Amino acid sequence: MAEKDVSNTWPERPSTFPDLMTPQEAAMFLRLDQIGHTPVSACRTLNYWRDQGELRATKFARRVWYLRQELEAFLRKKTGD
Numbered sequence: 001m002a003e004k005d006v007s008n009t010w011p012e013r014p015s016t017f018p019d020l021m022t023p024q025e026a027a028m029f030l031r032l033d034q035i036g037h038t039p040v041s042a043c044r045t046l047n048y049w050r051d052q053g054e055l056r057a058t059k060f061a062r063r064v065w066y067l068r069q070e071l072e073a074f075l076r077k078k079t080g081d
Contacts, residue, residue: 008038019068020058026066030075049074 010024010033017029027033027042037045046066049055054077056070 008040010039017068021066021068023064026071029071
């Protein structure tokens with residue numbers, strides 16, 4: 001998602017996360033919204049991790065999407081489980 005498409009305020013946190021997430025949903029899944037990131041800075045962080053090969057994303061319909069299983073694998077790798 002291009003930064004210009006991202007609002008500076010977080011949407012309401014979903015009670016459950018879908019299997020295919022937008023960058024904002026992925027950032028909330030990783031709780032970046034709870035540690036001081038804005039939606040714009042969180043998307044930049046996701047892009048950085050993606051560019052470094054640490055986080056896999058899927059491109060479809062000119063958008064970047066994150067699979068829940070990839071986010072869970074990323075968390076396991078980062079937390080050492």
